[in-house]
Amino acid sequence: MANEVDFVVIGSGSAGGILAKELSTAGHSVVVLEQGPYRKASDFTHDELSVYVRAELRGGNNEVHGQTFRHNENETATKPPEAPIRYARTVGGSSVHFTANFWRLRPIDFKERSLLGPIAGTNFADWPITYEELEPYYTKVDWEIGVSGAPGPFDAPRSKPFPMPPMPIKSSGVLLERGATKLGLHAQAEPHAILSQPHNGRAGCISCGYCMFYGCEAGAKSSTLAAMIPLAEASGNCEIRPESVVIRIETNDKGRANQVVYLDADGNEQAQKAKAVVLSANGAETARLLLMSASPQHPDGLANSSGFVGRNLMHNAHSVANGVFEHPLNDYKGVQVSRIIHDFYETDEKRGFYGGGGIDARPLFSATPIFHAETGRDPSVPRWGKEFKDTMAHDFTRQMSIVGSTTSLALDSNNITLDPASKDAWGRPAIRATYMDHPDDLAMAGFLEDRAMELMDAAGAEKSWRFGIHPTTGGEHLLGTCRMGDDPATSVVGSKHRSHDVPNLFICDGSSMVTSGRGQPTMTIMALAFRAADHINAAAKAGEI
Amino acid sequence: MKDSRAVSRRQFLQSTGAVGSAAYLRLLGPALIAITESACTAKQQSSVFKVLSEQEALDLMAIAARIIPTTDTPGATEAGVIYFFDNAFATEMADMLKDARQGLESFNREMQGAHPGSGQFGGLGEDEQDAFLKTQESTQFFGLAWTMTMFGFFSMEQYGGNKNHIGWDLIGFEGNHGAWQYPFGHYDAEVHKETTDGE
Numbered sequence: 190m191a192n193e194v195d196f197v198v199i200g201s202g203s204a205g206g207i208l209a210k211e212l213s214t215a216g217h218s219v220v221v222l223e224q225g226p227y228r229k230a231s232d233f234t235h236d237e238l239s240v241y242v243r244a245e246l247r248g249g250n251n252e253v254h255g256q257t258f259r260h261n262e263n264e265t266a267t268k269p270p271e272a273p274i275r276y277a278r279t280v281g282g283s284s285v286h287f288t289a290n291f292w293r294l295r296p297i298d299f300k301e302r303s304l305l306g307p308i309a310g311t312n313f314a315d316w317p318i319t320y321e322e323l324e325p326y327y328t329k330v331d332w333e334i335g336v337s338g339a340p341g342p343f344d345a346p347r348s349k350p351f352p353m354p355p356m357p358i359k360s361s362g363v364l365l366e367r368g369a370t371k372l373g374l375h376a377q378a379e380p381h382a383i384l385s386q387p388h389n390g391r392a393g394c395i396s397c398g399y400c401m402f403y404g405c406e407a408g409a410k411s412s413t414l415a416a417m418i419p420l421a422e423a424s425g426n427c428e429i430r431p432e433s434v435v436i437r438i439e440t441n442d443k444g445r446a447n448q449v450v451y452l453d454a455d456g457n458e459q460a461q462k463a464k465a466v467v468l469s470a471n472g473a474e475t476a477r478l479l480l481m482s483a484s485p486q487h488p489d490g491l492a493n494s495s496g497f498v499g500r501n502l503m504h505n506a507h508s509v510a511n512g513v514f515e516h517p518l519n520d521y522k523g524v525q526v527s528r529i530i531h532d533f534y535e536t537d538e539k540r541g542f543y544g545g546g547g548i549d550a551r552p553l554f555s556a557t558p559i560f561h562a563e564t565g566r567d568p569s570v571p572r573w574g575k576e577f578k579d580t581m582a583h584d585f586t587r588q589m590s591i592v593g594s595t596t597s598l599a600l601d602s603n604n605i606t607l608d609p610a611s612k613d614a615w616g617r618p619a620i621r622a623t624y625m626d627h628p629d630d631l632a633m634a635g636f637l638e639d640r641a642m643e644l645m646d647a648a649g650a651e652k653s654w655r656f657g658i659h660p661t662t663g664g665e666h667l668l669g670t671c672r673m674g675d676d677p678a679t680s681v682v683g684s685k686h687r688s689h690d691v692p693n694l695f696i697c698d699g700s701s702m703v704t705s706g707r708g709q710p711t712m713t714i715m716a717l718a719f720r721a722a723d724h725i726n727a728a729a730k731a732g733e734i
Numbered sequence: 735m736k737d738s739r740a741v742s743r744r745q746f747l748q749s750t751g752a753v754g755s756a757a758y759l760r761l762l763g764p765a766l767i768a769i770t771e772s773a774c775t776a777k778q779q780s781s782v783f784k785v786l787s788e789q790e791a792l793d794l795m796a797i798a799a800r801i802i803p804t805t806d807t808p809g810a811t812e813a814g815v816i817y818f819f820d821n822a823f824a825t826e827m828a829d830m831l832k833d834a835r836q837g838l839e840s841f842n843r844e845m846q847g848a849h850p851g852s853g854q855f856g857g858l859g860e861d862e863q864d865a866f867l868k869t870q871e872s873t874q875f876f877g878l879a880w881t882m883t884m885f886g887f888f889s890m891e892q893y894g895g896n897k898n899h900i901g902w903d904l905i906g907f908e909g910n911h912g913a914w915q916y917p918f919g920h921y922d923a924e925v926h927k928e929t930t931d932g933e
Contacts, residue, residue: 235890235909235910235911236889236890237888237889237890237909238885238889238890238893242885357916357917357922357926358922358925358926359916359918359919359922360917360918360919360920360921360922362922363921363922363924363925364921395912395913395914396913396914396915396916396918397911397912397913397914398911398914514921516919516920516921517906517919517920518918518919518920518921518922519906519918519919520918520919521907522914522916522918522919523914523916523918557907557909558888558901558902558905558907558909559884559885559888559889561905562884562888563881563884572880573800573801573802573867573880574800574801574803574864575803575805577801577802578802578803578805578807578809578904579805581904581905582807582904582905582906585905585906585907586905586906586907586919
């Protein structure tokens with residue numbers, strides 16, 4: 190175990206799984222340290238009590254993680270029962286339990302700052318790369334990870350068509366399309382990281398309905414567990430080491446990363462030496478680990494001379510409207526989303542604020558019954574008794590949600606830090622999230638909620654209700670906390686994901702993103718990982734690691 | 735102007751978080767959400783309870799039966815929700831049993847105060863039960879009973895409740911199914927029919 194390998198990859202999720210595959214199949218020896226267990230497709234169940242309530246794939250609720258949350262630094266962060274920062278702890282990471290909505294960014298996402306100008310008080314910036322540079326890697330994701338879909342009217346240019354057709358339209362999609370047509374909007378098929386037919390030796394989707402929060406028993410969801418890890422292991426160069434909880438990255442007197450220290454499944458401290466370290470632990474864990482790796486050489490945390498580690502956290506803001514229709518939708522069957530609306534993707538100055546977003550229709554709260562009873566049912570009805578029962582019986586199969594997802598602006602004040610008091614179950618300083626949406630983010634969410642209510646009416650909902658827009662108190666989208674950039678003073682990694690401060694430390698995951706996109710970041714995280722791997726492999730070949 | 739359908743902040747907090755959040759449930763403490771499959775293997779429904787006394791079981795059953803009443807369709811009683819309670823309190827929620835018992839004692843004490851000489855909660859008329867339950871809605875004990883009733887009614891049978899999928903059948907949910915073939919619902923069936931007819 191003490192033998193030096195070429196690369197230690199920390200994290201096996203959307204980015205780490207791809208990097209492990211790309212580096213190992215190029216001939217490098219790779220050890221992947223994953224803090225979660227090694228679950229296989231056959232381990233995934235439809236057990237709502239375990240998966241949703243007990244947060245099985247997230248490794249349990251917040252009593253395990255000890256995370257704290259506050260809206261601003263003047264507040265004392267408190268520890269909510271549910272972890273505010275939510276990601277899967279399992280081989281394949283959050284690509285295992287995500288809903289698999291899979292949008293590319295568009296050219297404008299990479300250069301919006303130049304086009305729109307600065308926004309006071311924010312770190313709104315252009316990316317150091319363009320859509321055109323990333324496009325070949327989006328296409329690589331399409332074909333190697335497996336993406337189903339069909340072109341939409343506003344899509345970014347693509348060099349190859351989707352490898353397979355979209356998932357079949359569901360009742361929620363039909364209703365969204367109906368509403369959109371009446372309102373002069375354009376519904377389009379949702380792209381998914383889910384196979385609509387067999388691809389690359391994997392089975393197609395069986396429409397079981399357990400995508401959101403659950404692992405895919407058919408292997409049709411294009412997680413790195415299904416699509417990449419088997420290829421990495423088949424290379425003979427890659428060892429996946431599950432239940433390995435990293436506690437620090439160590440550097441030598443030359444300032445190079447030389448080993449990663451972790452707790453094994455029995456809680457014993459181990460160290461893995463490596464020629465280079467790839468950090469892909471997600472936008473919260475990556476920042477935490479760098480901050481935990483502070484040393485006399487790096488007093489503010491590793492790779493943090495800019496002070497940007499942990500800053501600019503972006504979650505994407507959300508809105509939810511719910512509607513009940515005359516006939517059953519049975520939307521709990523099949524994938525969550527089949528139609529989306531991207532008419533509001535770009536910033537429109539007439540709206541009076543920065544931002545854009547996307548709209549989708551999905552069962553959401555009507556996917557499973559406990560989730561529905563607890564959070565999704567018509568809130569105007571009493572929560573127990575005959576009326577409650579009758580409403581549940583009527584609404585569950587007839588209800589859908591129209592969800593809006595928006596941009597988030599990058600702010601210094603939204604960040605991941607180490608909680609000074611709380612620890613996780615492994616004794617590590619817990620993640621402290623500080624987050625308050627920029628007013629423009631909330632305004633955009635409100636705008637989309639208004640459109641969602643109009644869409645519900647236009648689609649013929651018998652009743653509909655909204656939750657209203659409230660500041661975000663946590664999230665699954667963990668973006669921006671080690672942003673890429675050309676200037677070491679205002680970014681953590683360069684455009685090729687090499688950290689500015691530590692020459693053999695590469696960082697690639699949601700933390701690399703400079704802007705948030707419009708709400709479905711995983712496609713971009715995966716494309717960045719393929720691109721980073723190309724650059725790392727090229728550097729290794731040139732002897733420049 | 736505020737949309738008349740807007741839900742109040744209080745209702746919002748009570749009933750929902752945004753996507754993926756479940757604040758209300760999470761208030762009930764970690765032990766509640768630590769129920770494990772292995773620890774909750776269902777037992778024969780006819781056998782005695784593992785930890786609940788007969789009277790405790792009757793009281794909890796009566797409460798659950800008002801939360802999801804038996805009407806022209808089965809309710810919490812028929813779904814065997816009480817076996818979920820018992821299994822959970824016997825295993826992963828064992829450390830909450832003491833609090834639950836105290837909560838039930840307090841509930842019964844207040845019930846006796848409101849209805850002197852009435853004996854058990856289940857002995858009251860249904861309207862009296864509902865009226866009394868309304869006074870208890872804000873208590874932690876009611877929250878626990880409500881949540882456990884939902885879990886017992888809608889979770890997989892292996893946890894002891896949802897007998898013969900009574901809970902799922904009530905709402906039209908064919909849960910824990912393998913593959914589905916589209917069309918799934920009324921509206922997509924219309925579209926898929928058009929598509930098929932056009933071929």
